[in-house]
Amino acid sequence: MRCTICGNQDLTLLAEELRNSPGRVFHCAECDHGMLEAAAPLDAKAYYATEYRKKFTPSLVAPSSDPAHIFAMHQDSQGNRLKLVRHFSGPGKALLEIGCSAGQFLAHCRSDFECCGLELDDACADHVTRHLGLPVHRQELAALNLPAASFDVVAAFQVLEHVEDPAAFLAEIRRVLRPGGKIILEVPNLHDALRSLWRVPAYEKFYFHEAHRQYFSATSLHRLSRNLGLTVEELQFCQDYNAFNHIFWHFNNAPQQDCRFGLAAPEFPLDASQPVAAQINALCREFDASYKALLAGAGLSSNILLLLSA
Numbered sequence: 001m002r003c004t005i006c007g008n009q010d011l012t013l014l015a016e017e018l019r020n021s022p023g024r025v026f027h028c029a030e031c032d033h034g035m036l037e038a039a040a041p042l043d044a045k046a047y048y049a050t051e052y053r054k055k056f057t058p059s060l061v062a063p064s065s066d067p068a069h070i071f072a073m074h075q076d077s078q079g080n081r082l083k084l085v086r087h088f089s090g091p092g093k094a095l096l097e098i099g100c101s102a103g104q105f106l107a108h109c110r111s112d113f114e115c116c117g118l119e120l121d122d123a124c125a126d127h128v129t130r131h132l133g134l135p136v137h138r139q140e141l142a143a144l145n146l147p148a149a150s151f152d153v154v155a156a157f158q159v160l161e162h163v164e165d166p167a168a169f170l171a172e173i174r175r176v177l178r179p180g181g182k183i184i185l186e187v188p189n190l191h192d193a194l195r196s197l198w199r200v201p202a203y204e205k206f207y208f209h210e211a212h213r214q215y216f217s218a219t220s221l222h223r224l225s226r227n228l229g230l231t232v233e234e235l236q237f238c239q240d241y242n243a244f245n246h247i248f249w250h251f252n253n254a255p256q257q258d259c260r261f262g263l264a265a266p267e268f269p270l271d272a273s274q275p276v277a278a279q280i281n282a283l284c285r286e287f288d289a290s291y292k293a294l295l296a297g298a299g300l301s302s303n304i305l306l307l308l309s310a
Helices: 044-055 067-074 079-088 122-132 166-176 201-207 218-227 243-252 259-263 276-298
Strands: 011-015 025-028 033-036 094-098 114-118 151-157 177-188 231-238 303-309
Touching: 033 218, 067 122, 067 259, 079 151, 079 177, 079 231, 079 303, 151 166, 166 177, 166 218, 218 231, 218 303, 231 276, 243 259, 243 276
Parallel strands: 094 114, 094 151, 151 177
Antiparallel strands: 011 025, 025 033, 177 303, 231 303
């Protein structure tokens, strides 16, 4: 087995248990990259249209693959992505989102770009077309054979970690970019605070799972980009789940039953007739913002957001 980024064969075992399935993850110290042990190649179209939504759901209380539910869960947590992409909007600018899910990001972009999506889950693709009126491709990127120089921006959020060959995937994205175009990626951070700072035992197994073939760090993203001749214009550490989600993990050694509270600005159901209630919630939000900034500064946030140019 070789590192998918640098080819190094001197790998160490990083995890020998996965969430929901057997498997092992290995680590390359040369480029600080994790990778799932080689397994049978997935039929990506079949897997992401059926198995994936059953195994990985935003709610443990009421598991659902309903696109409307997915959209509602995530539509309000697109802030960091939108701040970055809107720098490149304008008349006639074309944007492709790979792995557009139920359209929670594209819904915010359709007034700023000519948008289209790529989504392997037919139910989600139908939702985007029906509710947002946007075209959606339903095959893997390499199989589409899109015309070269088609898009000003190609975005792929929480997608690159699912890919068997990240270099080939990014090379195809570069091919469909127009001159001066931008690639915007978001991936889970190998050095997520719940692993590297809080060291929650159950989170270690929760973090690694069969759908994630790659586990990126800032170092491995820089190296992958350099290998392909792509320029890293910006790399941001971004924390999506709030501080109280981390505190919950610490005391319960388990995830919250629903991701909605963890992804939102903290707001507790205090008695509003008490004047101090609003002040306490404001204090919690201030604490959360400071906590997220500390994690980002230390490189321990949950995600890495990357802006690339060819």
